[in-house]
Amino acid sequence: MRPPAPELISPRSQRVLAARRLAKRNFRGKERLFLAEGPQAVREAAAYGDTLVELFATVEAAERYADIVGEARTAGARVHLADEQVVADISTTVTPQGLVGVCRFVDTPFEDILAARPKLVAVLAHVRDPGNAGTVLRCADAAGAEAVVLTDASVDLYNPKAVRASVGSLFHLPVAVGVPVERAVAGLRDAGVRVLAADGAGDHDLDAELDEDAMGGPTAWVFGNEAWGLPEETRALADAVVRVPIHGKAESLNLATAAAVCLYASARAQRASGGCRSVTES
Numbered sequence: 001m002r003p004p005a006p007e008l009i010s011p012r013s014q015r016v017l018a019a020r021r022l023a024k025r026n027f028r029g030k031e032r033l034f035l036a037e038g039p040q041a042v043r044e045a046a047a048y049g050d051t052l053v054e055l056f057a058t059v060e061a062a063e064r065y066a067d068i069v070g071e072a073r074t075a076g077a078r079v080h081l082a083d084e085q086v087v088a089d090i091s092t093t094v095t096p097q098g099l100v101g102v103c104r105f106v107d108t109p110f111e112d113i114l115a116a117r118p119k120l121v122a123v124l125a126h127v128r129d130p131g132n133a134g135t136v137l138r139c140a141d142a143a144g145a146e147a148v149v150l151t152d153a154s155v156d157l158y159n160p161k162a163v164r165a166s167v168g169s170l171f172h173l174p175v176a177v178g179v180p181v182e183r184a185v186a187g188l189r190d191a192g193v194r195v196l197a198a199d200g201a202g203d204h205d206l207d208a209e210l211d212e213d214a215m216g217g218p219t220a221w222v223f224g225n226e227a228w229g230l231p232e233e234t235r236a237l238a239d240a241v242v243r244v245p246i247h248g249k250a251e252s253l254n255l256a257t258a259a260a261v262c263l264y265a266s267a268r269a270q271r272a273s274g275g276c277r278s279v280t281e282s
Helices: 014-021 025-031 039-046 059-064 066-074 084-090 110-115 130-143 160-166 181-190 206-211 255-271
Strands: 033-037 052-058 078-082 099-104 120-124 147-151 175-179 194-198 219-223 240-243
Touching: 014 025, 014 052, 014 084, 025 033, 033 039, 033 160, 039 052, 039 066, 039 099, 052 059, 052 066, 052 084, 059 066, 059 078, 066 078, 078 084, 084 099, 110 147, 110 175, 110 181, 120 130, 120 181, 120 255, 130 147, 130 160, 130 255, 147 181, 175 181, 181 194, 181 219, 194 255, 206 240, 206 255, 219 255
Parallel strands: 052 078, 120 147, 120 219, 147 175, 194 219, 194 240
Antiparallel strands: 033 099, 052 099
């Protein structure tokens, strides 16, 4: 049986042009839509309520990922079988995987995050690299964090590189965007969360914090810029500034690695006896 012919032939189709514009932040903000590329991201988007609006798929990808295309249709998304060039024109990657979804924004109001009384939160302050932002979001998801907050000085959550780097985690936990760092810290503290700033020059040592059983309660980690870390005024807002100890000869850790270490340290402490989570909690 011959495969179906592509439905969209011209890269100048209005639907294709509308999708291509979402590579630019101003159009994403205006339409409140963003692109999710690749099978993992599209699968997660299809499973997240009515988030997935449209799916562009090459004939080959539609056959290879027939289950994902089926999930997209079940979720109510309009599926377009498209020429490879059409999908390549929409995609922002060098080697497209044949699936590009158009999704509704999924961020959560900061007030809703506070109302849920989170126990572990990652706050991205002054994080400008979209790949790093997406990777930290993925680390937070893996560590069991209940929310991520991007301050108004950080990169756009819906930048295609950030979405790809999150590898679907964007759809797994609440994420607030555009929150001033002062408001983020004050709101979390009022919600009973201890706020820790992660900084290589911190006067508190992560190992010591763990040894002293100081990390079992609700905690928010504030992570700074990739190159220059956290400014003094942001460090001053935190309850403590904590450094990850360097036991070898490395000069420092990159942002995503440091975030993973800090978040997992908190997650383990919270799951230990006497922490704010049960050791049997999944």
